[in-house]
Amino acid sequence: MSAKVEGEPLRVAILGCGVVGSSVARMLTENADDLAARVGRRLQIVGIAVRRLGRDRSAAGVPEHLFTTDAEELVTRADIVVEVVGGIEPARTLILRAFEHGASVVTANKALLAEDGPTLYAAADAAGVDLYYEASVAGAIPLLRPLRESLAGDDVTRVLGIVNGTTNYVLDKMDSTGAGFADAVAQAQALGYAEADPTADVEGFDAAAKAAILASLAFHTRIGAADVYREGITEVSAADVAAAAEMDCVVKLLAICEVVDGAGGSEGGAPGVSARVYPAMIPRSHPLAGVREAFNAVFVEARAAGALMFYGPGAGGDPTASAVLGDVVATARHRVGGGLGPRESAYADLRPLDMGAATTRYYVRLHVADRPGVLAQVAAEFARHDVSIQQVRQDVAVTAGLAAGDADSDGEDGAELVIVTHAAPDAALSATVDALAELDIVLGVTSVMRVEGD
CATH class of the missing domain: 3.40.50.720 (NAD(P)-binding Rossmann-like Domain)
Incomplete structure (x- = not known):
């Protein structure tokens, strides 16, 4: 009938x-x-x-x-x-x-x-x-409808996910085939996943706009694109992807939106909203690591409902x-x-937080001088900024700065030091990396990337 x-x-x-x-x-x-x-x-x-x-x-x-x-x-x-x-x-x-x-x-x-x-x-x-x-x-x-309707009776605390299919395709190809960034973008363009000018995608503008919408709905607060910290994937190299693989991780462009209790994460202050987009390493065991090609996937975490995952094609006609x-x-x-759909809900009016207030982890790769006491000096710099070290790995000695047989300015041999931190305020981690670059024992900071998903 x-x-x-x-x-x-x-x-x-x-x-x-x-x-x-x-x-x-x-x-x-x-x-x-x-x-x-x-x-x-x-x-x-x-x-x-x-x-x-x-x-x-x-x-x-x-x-x-x-x-x-x-x-x-x-x-x-x-x-x-x-x-x-x-x-x-x-x-x-x-x-x-x-x-x-x-x-x-x-x-x-x-x-x-x-x-x-x-x-x-x-x-x-x-x-x-x-x-x-x-x-x-x-x-x-x-x-979006689950966020503003199905979860209207719950408190959403965090949204984490892959919201741009183009960048996910590019990073997936870099991981699975060893392709460089430019070659992976060319593949995406040939398949119609990337525009002739891919700037909006690869520089993170598209994902940042989506993060603003997600944060606004999830936390009942007006969050605009200007409130979202943004880093794209143009600086992600094949070496970064290979380094992630060594740690049994993959690199993904993540949109992360969450409520941070206290002023900048400290006790006694009012909560705020941290919204950010950047490439990060995540363990291969994490569900987001298995999101391939141009697909999207988003985790929504709520107090009563727990963790919910939404997965599927994120673009296409x-x-x-x-x-x-x-x-x-x-x-x-x-x-x-008759009737109308849900209206804007901005009653919470939480303040947008700077990136420095976000809590994250870092992967840092250094070329350091091959001298006694170097590791102690590096560790002291982390401690001075209240950043705890989770893992340290030192590779066999290499000549610092070698690209085609060229030694560093002093001709000094060095070693490669890989450090993964515990979670700390991003401002402290960033200050630590800046301070390390100024040490005479550090011949080069060769890679820095955030680590998420644990």
Whole structure:
């Protein structure tokens, strides 16, 4: 028995017809009957805004006359606007215009939400419409809705995961094939996992925007992209990946968001939110170490629910369109039955913390002079900054600074010292590394990387 469908169709406008936009249009058309049964009304595409007409857009599966270059006019005659153009402008102006004309909005625009989400939330509230954005983080993976709805009665304490498929692919290939960074990026580009200009991915901007959204939802606090500490993977070398393998670890670009009790982790202060993105070593035994290729995976830790893991394809036309359509159905149901989705929750108003307040571990590789007492001097520097050493390994003597048979400036032979620390404030660890570089017994700090996952 089919569900009853009554009333005028709900008008859907799509902004953008790239990989995601064309998949959304095609799936709305192909699944029209099922979607109508789930919503109670038919969903009718009234237009698709594009930059230029005349291109072959047959993949969208809609009549040519639905394409338009007048996005501002299109949003005024829709009940639901799907924004998949990305970027800050004109997306922000078009979304606000849609709200003014009474349309609900579904967006995948993580950059805009991370930069100016509160403006959009306030505008949606003022207009009495919905703003949904499940597809802005982790593609098809249902992640944001569990954070703001399923876990609304719990206290989320930490979010940790891989939220960028491009960088995960690159690091995975560096680990599994021994490829260098540039070669791995070229492979990702050839397969369509990386853009011609991969800066947003490899420099961590994409992951930082997603971390801001996750932290805002998880901790009921306004966290913007500027509040997220960011390091990309461009400085990760084949030697770093090989060093991780020696420790039975892999290197992953991680997004970490957590509540830190006390001022900068000290007792007696108010809690704050630490949100950061950086490459880190994690043990191969950790579930995130097994996330391969361009997949995403995120751990959410809550006081009552414990640790929850969300895994799946984090990008791509159809996977992302699946998340978009889930939001379209939710907003459409509200149009038919009344009510609104969850609003912004920022009541906790925790302060964003600097990276120095985060607690982490370090892997440090040094070239040191081959003299008695060197290890004691290095250990003393760690102790002076209240950083405890967990592991020390000294390799057989090598000539410091040798690349092609060249000795260091004094012609002094040295040894390679590898140190892994216990957890400590990042500021203390960073200060320790800076101080080590100034010691005359240290001929070079050759690698520094954070260690997570224990």
